[in-house]
Amino acid sequence: MHDILLELNREVGVQGILVVAPDGVIIDAALKVVLPQDLVAAVASEAVLNLKKKLQQLQIEKFSCFAIESSFGKIIFMDAGIAYLVAVLEKGINLDTTMIAIEGAVHRIKSAVQIKV
Amino acid sequence: MGLFDFFKQRKELKKLEGDVRDNPSPLAVATLGEKYLMLNKNDQARTVTAQALKDYPCSERIANLYQQIMKTCFQDKILWLHKEIERNANAGGYFRLAQLYYKEMGDLDKSLDILRDGINRFPDEEDLHLLNGQIRLERFHLEGFLSSDGLKAMEHLRRVIELNNLNYKALLLMIKLMVEIEAFAEAWKFMEIVRRFAPDDEAIARLAGKLKEQSQTTINEVELELLFKAVEERGDISSQAKDLSSFYKVDPTGLLSLNITVNQEKLNNLIKNFNETEGFKAAANFSPAGETLFRIVKPGQPLDRRGAVSEAPPFLQKGRDGAEPPDPETLIEVLKGIYQVAQDSSRKMDFGRLSKGFLLSPLGRLNFFRVGNFTVVCLFALTTKPEVIKSEIDWLLDMMSME
Numbered sequence: 001m002h003d004i005l006l007e008l009n010r011e012v013g014v015q016g017i018l019v020v021a022p023d024g025v026i027i028d029a030a031l032k033v034v035l036p037q038d039l040v041a042a043v044a045s046e047a048v049l050n051l052k053k054k055l056q057q058l059q060i061e062k063f064s065c066f067a068i069e070s071s072f073g074k075i076i077f078m079d080a081g082i083a084y085l086v087a088v089l090e091k092g093i094n095l096d097t098t099m100i101a102i103e104g105a106v107h108r109i110k111s112a113v114q115i116k117v
Numbered sequence: 118m119g120l121f122d123f124f125k126q127r128k129e130l131k132k133l134e135g136d137v138r139d140n141p142s143p144l145a146v147a148t149l150g151e152k153y154l155m156l157n158k159n160d161q162a163r164t165v166t167a168q169a170l171k172d173y174p175c176s177e178r179i180a181n182l183y184q185q186i187m188k189t190c191f192q193d194k195i196l197w198l199h200k201e202i203e204r205n206a207n208a209g210g211y212f213r214l215a216q217l218y219y220k221e222m223g224d225l226d227k228s229l230d231i232l233r234d235g236i237n238r239f240p241d242e243e244d245l246h247l248l249n250g251q252i253r254l255e256r257f258h259l260e261g262f263l264s265s266d267g268l269k270a271m272e273h274l275r276r277v278i279e280l281n282n283l284n285y286k287a288l289l290l291m292i293k294l295m296v297e298i299e300a301f302a303e304a305w306k307f308m309e310i311v312r313r314f315a316p317d318d319e320a321i322a323r324l325a326g327k328l329k330e331q332s333q334t335t336i337n338e339v340e341l342e343l344l345f346k347a348v349e350e351r352g353d354i355s356s357q358a359k360d361l362s363s364f365y366k367v368d369p370t371g372l373l374s375l376n377i378t379v380n381q382e383k384l385n386n387l388i389k390n391f392n393e394t395e396g397f398k399a400a401a402n403f404s405p406a407g408e409t410l411f412r413i414v415k416p417g418q419p420l421d422r423r424g425a426v427s428e429a430p431p432f433l434q435k436g437r438d439g440a441e442p443p444d445p446e447t448l449i450e451v452l453k454g455i456y457q458v459a460q461d462s463s464r465k466m467d468f469g470r471l472s473k474g475f476l477l478s479p480l481g482r483l484n485f486f487r488v489g490n491f492t493v494v495c496l497f498a499l500t501t502k503p504e505v506i507k508s509e510i511d512w513l514l515d516m517m518s519m520e
Contacts, residue, residue, distance in 0.1 A: 040466070047462045054454035055478060058443055063478035068459040071260060071469030072226040075462060088466070091226060 001109055005030035008105045013093030015073070016040055018086040019109070024049040027083055035088060044086040048077065067095070078102055081110040126156060143169065143176035143515045150182050154189060162186045173518030175379070175488060177472070178511075187222040208242040211235030215248055225252050226469075243280045247287055250274035254290055254367065260470040261352055261405060261490070264345035270294055271341070278307070283314055289365045292324070296362040297354045298344040305332035320364040327361060352405035352490070379489030379517065385411040387513045388493060394509055396501030398481055401449050403492045407457065410491070414445040452494045456485040460492075473510075475503075486510055488517055 005017045009030045016031030024045035031037050051066060066077040074089040076099070087102050089095075133149040146169040153162035166183045173179050188195070198214040201207075211231055219228040232249045239245060250273035257266040271294060277287035288311050295304035305328060311321050336344075348354055354362070384402060388411060391400050401412040460471045473486035477499070484506055485494045493513075497506055 043462050043465045046465075047458055050458045050461075051455065051476075054451050054458065055480065057447060057451050057454075058480060060479050063476055065477040066459075066474070067476075068463055068468075068471065068474040070463040070466075070471050073463075073466060073468035075466065075468075091468075 001028055001112055002030065004105050004108050004112070008087070008101060011098060011101045013090040013098060014087060014101075015090060016088040017105070018044050018088075019080065020044050020048050020077075020084045020086055022048065022052065022083065031088070040088060044075075044077070044084075047075075048084050048086075051077075069095070076102055078106050080106045083109075085109065130156070137165070141172070143173045143179050143518050146173070147176075147178045147182050150179075150186065154182075154186055159186065159190050163190060173515075175514055175518040177514065179518075184222055184224060191217060191221055206238055208235060208239040208245060211239070212242075212244050212248060215245075219248070219252055225256055228252055241280060243277050243284065246273045246276045246280070247284065250277060250287065250290060251367075254294060256469060257294075258367075262348045262354065263464055263469065264342070264349040265464060265467050266469075267294065267298065267345045267348070268342065278310075282310055285311070285315070290367070292321075293362045293365050293367065296324070296328075296364075297358050298341075298348050299355065299358050300336050300341055300344050301328050301331040302334050302336045303341065304328065324361065324364045350406075379491055381410060381491070384488055384491060384493070384513075384517060387516055388495070389413060390513070391495050391509060394497065394501065394505065396481075396498030398496040398498065399445070399448055399452065400493065400495040401452060403453055403456070403494070405490045405492075407453060409449055409453065412445065412449050414448060448496075451480075452483065452485075452496060455483060456492055456494050459485065482506060484510060486514075488514065 001019065005019070005028060008014060008017050009032065014032075016029070016035045018029040018031070018041060019027040021027055026041045026045060029037065029041060031040060047066075051063060052061070055061070055063060062079060063077075064079045068075045069091075071091070073091050074093070074095065076087045076089065076095075078085045078087075085102065085106050087098070089098060130149075130152055133145070133152055136145045137149050146165060150162050150166045150169070153159070153165065163186050166179060166186055169176070169179045170183055194217060195214070198210060198217065202210040202214065211234065215228045215231040215235065218224045218231065229249065229252055232245055232252070235242065235245045236249065250270050253266050253270035253273060257263065257270055260266060271291070274287050274291045274294070277284050278291065281287075288307050292304045292307045292311070295301070295307065305325075308321055308325055308328070311318060312325065315321070381402075388400050388402055391397050392413060392415065397415055399412070399414040402410045404410050455476055456471070456474070459474045463469065463471045471485075471487060471492070473484070475485070476483040479499075480496065481499055482497045482501055482503065483494065484497075485492060487493075495506070495510075
């Protein structure tokens, strides 16, 4: 799985990739040096947990994609089956193009997990 | 370019200029600006977009185009400075490059990146810390008074004063910041320094007179952090602090200095138009403090046929026994909770204020975006095409940008 993350991390504008379990535990990560690893892991984990908590108020257990665009950066959370793939992106990148690369990585993670099972 | 192409381009340009003159809108101006840029008419592109920034301060399209134009205009200078840093790294090179991004392009993020690199190499360089503190202070003012920005501004300004306690600008910025968060005792400490070497400074003398009573109690680091947090939670500085801190006006960068005032009633009326879009479910407008200012919930939620039925909550599953639609209060609270998760993540990552985002879940397609200080959230069925929602949101933002 780590190879998939490293590959995605090489895409233009991608600052870092994490795989977060639904309970907030970080399974794997590949971050560029500019990102503080502990902080990103904590934010990603907390966001997944809090978002699921909010959705559970309406009896919803999962979400497929959550995208945040801010003044100085972007974060994407995508359902990858057993976990969520979290991508931290530069503010200026075209989200549509990068989304395709992220979706590709998600498919590869899903099939890698199925093969292992 | 051949003669035929030349006349074709000129005709197109005349048409676009006519559109802007007769029927001005952010879209028309952006199309004209892009055309100028394509034809290498950079000065015209810059002029028309700079004016549009003032006319349509809410328009993201215009803001992005302006940054693109400025980058094109300064491309050679940027390249030259990058090469100079690579060839012979020096603090002055980092400073000039960071200042170019900051002052000319309003790209605070890029400027902070350059300063971070520069400070790593030259940790005792006063100018780099001062510019960093100044940009963080500007972000503090523009991005909803985030404590992370305020604390960083304080850290860098403190470092400047450590390196040179006669740095007048750093001292004034520090006093201003401390007054804004109502850390008057801390402000007093820096005012004393200024008064020692500039006893004739009338603005500082006046401020000292006003703060004398409130400057006796000492304040520790934890309390300072709490004061920053309190301002962040309020989303603004108090009117007393505003009044006191006006002793020193900070000139923000051209691009980001525009005050966006939003007509709340107009915004609410425009949100009502979402109701006309197929698949619309709910929308709301929230204040910076998270208060619901306006909401609209369509009764009788239909099943999201494209979503997995088994994953959909009971209220979305038509005909299911006991399936009750959610009460609007709960639904709106959840929508608010979702955008607040996005907002918190953005702040903790030091990404500044949330501008927009979306969530795809069995609940539907939820979009949220900022208009001035307000946050609008709208929920559509999963069957509604994303481009339809995008064009609705763009239309609302364009309408908000126009008088």
